[in-house]
Amino acid sequence: MVTQDLEGGDRQRAMKRLRVPPLGEQQSPWTTFKVGLFSGSFIVLLIAVVLSGIFHRSRDDWRIVFRLYRGPLLIIEFLFLMGINVYGWRSSGVNHVLIFELDPRNHLSEQHIMELAAIFGVVWALSVLSFLYSASLSIPPYVNPLALITIMAVFILNPTKTFRHEARFWALKVLGRIILAPLFYVNFADFWLADQLNSLVVVFVDFQYFICFYLTNDNWMAADDINVCVDYTQIIRPLVGCLPAWWRFAQCLRRYRDTKEAFPHLVNAGKYATSFLVMLFSTMNVIYTDAYRVTTENPYFYLWVMASILSSCYAYTWDIKMDWGLFDKKAGDNKYLREEVVYSSTGYYYFAIVEDFILRFGWALNLSLTTMGYVHSDIMISILSPLEVF
Incomplete structure (x- = not known):
């Protein structure tokens, strides 16, 4: 999109415009200290x-604990990796300030983002420890996840001009345009963040579980x-899980409306449409599980697998x-790569x-291990979801 808008599709000219000498932005020693601390x-x-989780008395509600704490941890990981991205862009001379239309x-800077991730990480860890030792602290255990989400939400939604007000509301404004797609023109920041949200589907599903709980x-x-919050929301959960794919799908349709170019926008929309098929057949497979003696007798199981293969191949090829x-x-010399490389x-x-x-094909490993009973599905999701964010 940047190449098309800036230089009419000429990748080489766009790369020259977007690349600048490595940006030696001065970092505050105090910020550096806080990041390290x-x-x-x-x-x-x-x-x-x-260690506490390993040696502490086992809990029957561990699946609930995973679902309540997994989403916030993925957000923290996302923020930290975004900081690494900014550092990589700046070090390689990628003009991300121009690309994202920042002030x-x-x-x-990358240190500010990493600092925020580290602070949230400390709060998250303290909340988990407070949950595990709630009996000793005389605190109702399920107050802790609620307090964690409240603290993070208050920080992000705080309307006062404190705690990086401009950056927070820039992100909220972009998020608002994403949610309201296809009503607004799609900027680079809009579809970039919407793409990232497709790696955070577990966060959306866990947040729906959090509210229900x-x-x-x-x-x-x-x-x-x-x-209780899985059985009663069999329809709501997949709809929530489809939201990131829908937002990108709607953005692609809006881009087609604005440019009248079927390629790449409608073809890209097709990629996200395959996610709807995966979610549909996955849901039908779960709903009709009890109607068949074994999974392999359920026709929706095979439709789910075929839709997953199609979606993975489509997405990988597009990537x-x-x-x-x-x-x-x-x-040229960059075998199997491209003529212009950034790094x-x-x-x-x-x-x-x-x-x-x-x-892209991690779902196959998840399906194999969970279907054969080697690993619980919540554990596999907790392992694969951080890798998906990465």
Whole structure:
């Protein structure tokens, strides 16, 4: 989109315009200190969480705990990785300030983003520890996840001109345009963030579970029925899970309306449409599970698998050829890559090709291990979802 809008589709000219000398932005020593302090504190607390989880008395409600705490942790991971992205862009001379239409005089550096992620990480770890040791602290355990989400929400939605007000409301404004797609013209920041949200589907589904749990469970000391918010929301959950794909689908339709170009916009919309098929057949497979003696007798199971293969192949091909422009015949010395590369080491690109393939088909590993009963589905989701964000 940037190439098309800036230089009429000329990738080489667009790359020259967007690339600048490595940006040696001056970092505040105080911010650097805080990043180190909070990051170190988070690592120590995370180790304490892992050890406490291993040696603490086992809980029957561990699946609920996973679902309540997994979403916030994925958001924290996303923020930290975004900070690394900004550092990589700046170091490689990618003019992200121009691309995202940021204020050149007032925007967040990678250290500010990492600092926020580290602070949220410390709060998250303290909340989990408070949950695990709630009996000793005389605190109702399920107050802790609610307090964590409240703290994060208050920070993000705080209307006062404090705590990086401009950056927070820039992000909220972009998020608002995404949610209201296809009503608004699609900027680069809009579809970039919407693409990232497609890696955070678990966050949306867990947040739906979070709301359901606190609306239906009035006992904050215990939660005996772990399936109440799964069984009662079999239709709502897949609809929530489809939201990120719908937003990108709607954005593609809006781009087609504005440009009248079927390629790439309608073809890209088709990629997200396959996600709807996956979610539809997955839901039908679950609904009709009890109607068949074994999974392999359920026709929706095979439709789900075929839709998943189609979606993964479609998305992987688009990632490699369209989003990254790899396997270019004019790549020259950059074999299997493209003529213009941003990062100095081509190893990053080869790693991305393999890593993206593995993650695009990670659902097959999840399906195999959970169907055969080797690993619980919540554990597999908790393992694969951070990799998807990565």
